[in-house]
Amino acid sequence: MRRTITSINRIKLFTETVTGIMFLLAGCTCDMLKATEVNTHRDISDGLRRGNSLYFLCDYVLSGPGYTIIPMYAYKQGKIYYDAVHLYSLDSEKSGLARLASLKPTSSHRGRGSVKDARWATMGSSIYVLYRTGWSSANDGVYELFLFDSTERLAREITGDEKSSLLERLFVTKGRRPGLGRDVIPASRVRYRLAGMDDEAWQLPLPADYADLNEKQCERILIEQRGDTSFRRAALRNILPSLSEEKARGIIAAMENYKSNLSGYKQKIYSPLLEEWSARIAILARYKNAASAGEKIRRTTAGFADADGRTALMVAAYFNDTSLLDTLIRAGAAIDARDAYGCTPLMYAIFGTAPDAMEYFLKKGADTKTSSASGWTAWMFVSGSDLREGYLRLTGK
Secondary structure: OHHHHHHHHHHHHHHHHHHHHHHHHHHHHHHHOOEOOOEEEEEEOOEEEEOOEEEEEEEEEEEOOOEEEEOOOEEEOOOEEEEEEEEEEEEOOOOOEEEEEEEOOOOOOOOOOEEEEEEEEEEOOEEEEEEEEEEOOOOOEEEEEEEEEOOOOEEEEEOHHHHHHHHHHHHOOOOOOOOOOOOEEOHHHHHHHHOOOOHHHHOOOOHHHOEOOOHHHHHHHHHHOOOOHHHHHHHHHHHHHHOOHHHHHHHHHHHHHHHHOOOHHHHHHHHHHHHHHHHHHHHHHHHOOHHHHHHHHOOOOOOOEOOOOOEHHHHHHHOOOHHHHHHHHHOOOOOOOOOOOOOOHHHHHHHOOOHHHHHHHHHOOOOOOOEOOOOOEHHHHHOOOOOHHHHHHHHOO
C-alpha cells in the first residue's frame, strides 16, 4: 500500500512538473509573438462646446481576450497592450480631430476609473476637467482635476490646496449637477459627431500594431467574425490593397459555408454579421474608396444593380456621399431597394457608419421597418453603433 501511494505521488509530481514547464513555455511563446486577437475599448466622456471646438476625453484600451473565472461573477482582463486617457478637440465642421494631451494622474487607480462622468468648467482661456480615476480604500470615488490652457495648448494635473480651492469654486454648485451647463453635451451626442471618423485620425495605436495579421489570418478573422468590430476593421484594412472582386467573392462564399456549419442558434447570431460584413467586403473590393466609388457610379444609371442586387444608391450610402444620393434619387433610384440579403440603402449607410447618409434617408422617409433575411431591421443594426443617438433623435424613438 505504501509503495502504491509513493508511485501515485511520483506520477502526480511528474504531471505537475510537465504541466508547469508547458505553461512556462506557453507564456514565453505569448510574450515573444504578437497576439492573434486584440480587443478595443474606447470610452467617450461628455463634451464641452467652446467656440468652434468640442472638447472631450477618450479612455482607450487595447487588450487581449479575457476569460470568465466564475460564470456571471468574476472576469479576468486579458493582457493590456495600451491603456491611456487623452484629451481631444473636434472642430465644428467635424473635419479636424486633434489629440491635445495625455492625462496621467499621479494617484490613478487605472482599470477602475471612468471618463463617463467627467465634469467640465472654464475660466478665461483655461479649461478644467474632473474625472474619476478609481476608488479609494473606503470605496469612495477618486477624482483627479486637470487644467488645459487652450491658448498655450498645455495640460497639467492640479493637486493639493489649489485643487481643493478650484473644486469648491468651479464644481460644487447647488441645485444642479456639478460641472454641467448649457455648453456641455452628452457623450452619446459626442459619439455621433465622431461617427465615421477614420481610425488613423485618433493618432493612437491600432489593433494591428499588436496583432500578427498576415493575409490568411485576416481572411479567417473575417470569415469567422473573430474579435470585435475594430479588430475586424483592422483585418479588412490589412488585406484591402490586394482585395480583388474575385477574392472578395471567395471570402463571402467561405462565410456562407461557415454559417451553414453552425448550429441553429449560432446561425441566428452570425447571419446579421454576414449581411453587414459581406457588404463591406464586396464594396471595398470593387470601389476601394469614396472618390473611386463616386466616379464609377456617376457612369452608371440610377437603376444599376450588381449580381447581388447591390444598387448604386447603396454604394453611395455606404460612402456617405449625400450629393450623389440626391442625384440618384432625383433620377429615380429606389430608396427602399433590397439586395440579395434583403438589406436596404438605409442599412448600407449604417454599415458604412455614414451619419449624413443615414440622416438623408430618414428625412426622406425611408422604410425603417423592413427587415433583412436575418430578420434584422435598421434599428437592430444601428443600436450598438455610434449612429444610435442620431437615429433615435430623427425617428423619435
